[in-house]
Amino acid sequence: MDPSQVDVPPLKDLTIDNITDNVKLINSQCPNPRLKYILERIVQHVHDLARETRLSHEEWMTGLLFLTSVGQICTDVRQEFILLSDILGLSLLVDSIDHPKPPHSTEGTVLGPFHSHEAEAQANGALISHDPEGEPCLVVCDIKDTAGKPVDGVKIDIWETDSKGFYDVQYAGREGPDQRAVMHSDGDGVFWFKAIVPVPYPIPHDGPVGKLLTQLKRHCYRPSHMHFMFEKQGYDNLITYVQQKDMASRQVLTLLRRALYLRGDPYETSDAVFGVKESLLIDLGTVSSEQASKYGVKEGGKLISYNFVLVSEDESKRLREKNAMEAMKKLGRSMKLWNGLPVPDVD
Amino acid sequence: MDPSQVDVPPLKDLTIDNITDNVKLINSQCPNPRLKYILERIVQHVHDLARETRLSHEEWMTGLLFLTSVGQICTDVRQEFILLSDILGLSLLVDSIDHPKPPHSTEGTVLGPFHSHEAEAQANGALISHDPEGEPCLVVCDIKDTAGKPVDGVKIDIWETDSKGFYDVQYAGREGPDQRAVMHSDGDGVFWFKAIVPVPYPIPHDGPVGKLLTQLKRHCYRPSHMHFMFEKQGYDNLITYVQQKDMASRQVLTLLRRALYLRGDPYETSDAVFGVKESLLIDLGTVSSEQASKYGVKEGGKLISYNFVLVSEDESKRLREKNAMEAMKKLGRSMKLWNGLPVPDVD
Incomplete structure (x- = not known):
């Protein structure tokens, strides 16, 4: 320079x-x-x-020290800036802009700061939670494309909290991953596993973001939910960077993420991170005798089932670029697309 | 909660x-x-x-990781968020808003990240730089109020770099403060000391802010300058928080800060942090024989002299509040002052 x-x-x-x-x-x-x-x-x-x-100078300095403390509390298993973005609604907004969904496809939601890369690959039917106090829950889902065709071979990353509302990575002395798995959809687009009924939980509120929520008189709870992240070539690619111990090194992931929320949760309409969508709400079902024998679980137990609809990369790209150019027109500025994203047209 | x-x-x-x-x-x-x-x-x-x-999701994540790295490089002697604010012009803007200057008073400028609390109190005439490679420079200044009356008993914090362009706190193995002093104006409002001629220097550019400047094809230099910070009850109060080792503990300072810049510096019109003002530019003078004997320095040596004009707390407050309400009127929103700062008027 x-x-x-x-x-x-x-x-x-x-x-x-x-x-x-x-x-x-x-x-x-x-x-x-x-x-x-x-x-x-x-x-x-x-x-x-x-x-x-x-x-004022005092407010400016308070703001800079707040941002400093947000950065300083980050570790390889805690990303406080994502949390800050979440509680300001920015995370959901960026997902909505970058991953537009055509009608009848499954909507996106916030990723949250607790995805990890430790989950082990499991076969369909695996037990993914070993919390003895959790209420057992059978999960049976399938994946289709927007034309209604089953999608096989989708890699699915699943994670939820234990019965106390904590993810495995939040325990300092943990021995290995729990309440996490990586699975693949079968030839009929189906994947299924044994988990526990999700519970509501507070987002980490012992740091600067928690203090901000307190000052704003906002609660820090998320409604009961289970996370799903989908990955298959040709489907809407969400590129995210997952930080490693060294902040400079970054791993690129190609994925699509969703979450299902339990209807009737006390925080259904006040999620601290704004993630709830009507189309992602599910009623907790009951395992029938037929399902009990088919999946090897107790009749009358809890059941989550859902039909995911994935958008192809092409559909998503077309819709994103169309929406972008429409939004740019409203700005009243001459813009063009550059690598699929708008920049001023100075030619 | x-x-x-x-x-x-x-x-x-x-x-x-x-x-x-x-x-x-x-x-x-x-x-x-x-x-x-x-x-x-x-x-x-x-x-x-x-x-x-x-x-895009990727850009959002890049931004959050950038902010994380800015927070993580901060220490008790390095504040990268102030540096980021400086190179975006925010620091100067906040100073201009919070510390409006009536005509003929000395304008403000950026504080920069290198003020420390280690400077020792010195009597007028002290030698404040011990760098043998620095070019000696006599500094003789006085302080008046806007009515032209000398202001005595003002506490003045002075700091500059050594001849290589580094502040003392940038040296890992340093033994104590250097190129720093705290002095007081005498009964005629005068303060004077022996220093070295300031040199241009790069702001710290081995961190995320330096990388950003490189991506923007901007240089990282500040023109030659010397910092002054004034403190006296009844004069425009700048409350700033200076961070300690524990980010949570903060010390409140009441101060007014200025800097003088050398005219003709190669970076006079491209200061990386936008601090230069015509009224703060000085021509390096020459010590006369009379001054040489009065101040005990060599005739023909370098000389900096300046007449500072401080604004009273009342003048500053009146002007700040008047400017605030005028700006709010332009927003077209009904506002009122609350502790001297605008908030929506919802009554």
Whole structure:
């Protein structure tokens, strides 16, 4: 970075009124059009926030120290910035933008900070929870595409809490993964396993995000739910980065994530992270005598069943790009797509 | 935080179009009107940013991991979030909003991340830099109020880099503070000391902020300058929090900060943190024979002299509140002042 090689406009005597345009100008040397556009919008919004609130120096410093503490509490099994994004509704919003769902496909929801890569591959029928206090629950689901055709060979990552509302990674002295599994759908698109009935639980609230919720007089509970993450080539790809012990090294995952929520949960309409959708609510069923003998579980036990509908990569891409260009038209700015994402059209 | 005591609107099936209003609604239970207003604006801006950019899941995760790394590199002598705020122009903007200057008073500038609390109290005339490679420089300044009256007994915190462009706290093996002092203005409002001629230097660029500047093709240099921070009861109070080893414990400082910049510096018009103002530029002078004998330095040596004009707390408060209400009028929203800062007027 040789400063003499950089062509910058003269920047001096910047004021409340002209600083935003000048910062955008110096950032406009960025050769990546997408980063340039995102940074331009970040600068505009952060500056507008300060101007609209007449942000005081004390508040600014409080905010920076809050963000510092959010970063400092992060570990390889705790991502407090995802949690912050979750409770501000940003996570769900980004999922809605990036993974649009055509009618009759299964809607997306928040990933949450508790997915891990420790789950072991299990065959259909496996017992995935070993919590003796959990209420046993048979789970039988199938996966179809939007044309109604069963999808086989889908890799499914499943995770839920124990009966106390904690994920395995939240226990310091744990011996290995529990309440987690990786399975595959069979030739009929079916996958099934034995788990426990999900319970509501608080998101981690012993850190800065929990303190913020307290200040906002918000509770920190999520309604009872079970997580599912789907992966198969040709289906809507959700690329996510999962952090490792070294924050710089990142692992790329291709996946599609869903969750099912129990109807009637006390937090059904006040999920701390805004994840609940009517189409993802299920009524807890009862195992019939036929199912009991077929799946080797007790008759009258609890049952979760659901028909997932996955969107193909092509459908998702077409819909995402169509929605993007429609939204850009409303901004009144000439935009084009670059790697499938909007950037200003300066040609 | 008993969730059953919290009255929340039903939140379910949130979409790209209605999530922002719903998140604002659940946050509106916040009893502190100022935090409520700031959070409302943060939610609006963060959501608008995602919608305007059609932020992808991958970009969202890249952003969260960037913020995580900014938090994780912070220590008791390094504040990377201040640095991030500096290079986005936010620090200067907040200073301009919170510390408005009437005509003919000395303008403010960015504090930077290198102020420390280790400087020792020194008498007028002290030698504050012990770098044998620095070019000696006599500094003679005075402080007046806006009516032209000398202000005595002002506590002045002074800090600059060594001849290599590093502050003392940037050296791992340092023995104690250097290029720092705390002094007081005398009965004529004068303070003076022996230092070295400031040099340009790069802001710390071995962390995430440096990487961002590289991606933006921006250089990381600040023009040659010397920092001054003023503190006296009755004068414009800048409350800042200075972090300690324990991020939670914070020390409150009442201070006013300024910096003087050398005219003609190669980075005069491209300061990486936007701090330069015409009124803070000085020409490096030459010590006269009279000054040489008065201050006990060599004739013909380098000289910095400046007349600081401080604003009273009352003047600053009046101007800040007047500017705030004028800006609020332009927002077209009914606002009132609460502890001197704007909040929506819901009465």
